[in-house]
Amino acid sequence: xxxxxxxxxxxxxxxxxxxxxxxxxxxxxxxxxxxxxxxxxxxxxxxxxxxxxxxxxxxxxxxxxxxxxxxxxxxxxxxxxxxxxxxxxxxxxxxxxxxxxxxxxxxxxxxxx
Amino acid sequence: xxxxxxxxxxxxxxxxxxxxxxxxxxxxxxxxxxxxxxxxxxxxxxxxxxxxxxxxxxxxxxxxxxxxxxxxxxxxxxxxxxxxxxxxxxxxxxxxxxxxxxxxxxxxxxxxxxx
Numbered sequence: 001x002x003x004x005x006x007x008x009x010x011x012x013x014x015x016x017x018x019x020x021x022x023x024x025x026x027x028x029x030x031x032x033x034x035x036x037x038x039x040x041x042x043x044x045x046x047x048x049x050x051x052x053x054x055x056x057x058x059x060x061x062x063x064x065x066x067x068x069x070x071x072x073x074x075x076x077x078x079x080x081x082x083x084x085x086x087x088x089x090x091x092x093x094x095x096x097x098x099x100x101x102x103x104x105x106x107x108x109x110x111x112x113x
Numbered sequence: 114x115x116x117x118x119x120x121x122x123x124x125x126x127x128x129x130x131x132x133x134x135x136x137x138x139x140x141x142x143x144x145x146x147x148x149x150x151x152x153x154x155x156x157x158x159x160x161x162x163x164x165x166x167x168x169x170x171x172x173x174x175x176x177x178x179x180x181x182x183x184x185x186x187x188x189x190x191x192x193x194x195x196x197x198x199x200x201x202x203x204x205x206x207x208x209x210x211x212x213x214x215x216x217x218x219x220x221x222x223x224x225x226x227x228x
Contacts (some may be wrong), residue, residue, distance in 0.1 A: 031214055042117075042204050042218030043158070056213055089156060098214040099146065104158035 004105035006092050012111045013082045021077045022106045025094030032075050033102065034067055037089040046090075049075060050098075082112045115140045117207050119219035126195045126226055133180075134190045134222050136205030144210030146182065149190045152202040152221070161203070164188065166210075195226045 004026040013019050030051055035043035047066070048056040051072035060067070061073050064083075069075040079086055090110050091113075093102040115138045126132035127204050135205055138147070149161040164172045164181050171179050176196075180189045206216040 033215055040220070042206075043216070045215040045217070048213045048215055050179075050213065052207065056215065059215075091156075091158065093158070095214060098212070099208070099210070100214070101160055101163070102216065104137050107156045109156075 004092055004094050004103050005009075005109050006060075006090075006105035009106065009110060010111075012113060015082060015084060015112055017082050018078065018080045019082055019110065021079075021090050021110070023075045023077070023092030024073070025073065025092070026103055028096070029094035029103075030072075030097055031095045031100070031102075032069060032078050033042070033093045033095075035090055035091040036061075037107070039088070043091055044069065046077070047074060049085050079110075082110075083110050086110060087112045115142070115145075115207050115209060115217050117205050117217055117219035119222050121206055121222045122220070123223045123225070125225040125227055126192075128195055128197060130195055131156065131191060131193045132195055134192075134203050134205075134224065136188045136190070136219060138186050138188065138205070138207050140186070140207065142207070142209055142211070146208040146210065147179075147188045148206040148208065148216065149177070149179070149188075149216075150204045150206060151199075152204060153200075158204070169203065192224075197226050197228060200224060200226045 032049040034046040037043040045059040049069040064080045089107040091107045095102045153199040
């Protein structure tokens with residue numbers, strides 16, 4: 001595609017619900033990153049994929065967060081049993097390689113009520 | 114651990130004037146990259162400018178330039194001839210050269226360009 005696409009753009013979840021956020025990276029991009037951006041803050045790294053391999057998940061805040069990229073293209077970030085502190089914008093970025101320019105999607109704004 | 118500090122939560126500038134946004138960082142690494150990203154209300158992060166730490170020359174991109182002071186660990190962004198479309202959040206970011214490419218961001222500076 002022309003850019004990184006994320007869906008949905010907005011998601012409201014009741015506390016305790018599971019949610020799934022989707023990221024379609026730029027075709028051919030090997031590297032894929034997920035970030036969490038709380039209100040009024042800068043993005044914080046969650047996890048990194050190189051093709052289908054999840055090489056770094058050190059930023060995932062709890063075991064309720066799970067990410068996958070099974071075929072090395074589309075990625076899904078899943079949050080189980082959502083809590084209010086999970087409310088944030090979730091940004092996805094992709095790049096050709098580790099130190100190439102990262103292109104960001106428009107993010108998914110998750111609100112947990 | 115690397116940290117990035119942006120000490121100006123908000124700034125404003127008149128259209129056509131020049132503004133400088135500040136950023137300092139802390140690292141013990143010698144191989145790293147620094148970035149300025151723009152985030153308009155659409156939320157999409159857009160790369161403004163990039164600087165490799167090993168390069169002494171300051172990066173420039175049209176109206177955007179940086180003042181990279183490696184010893185002081187300072188990386189400020191200068192926007193010349195400010196335009197209304199420059200209104201956005203600006204984030205300074207650090208990338209360790211030995212990493213997979215994940216970015217460490219500051220808290221951002223909200224820039225308003227006034228007509």
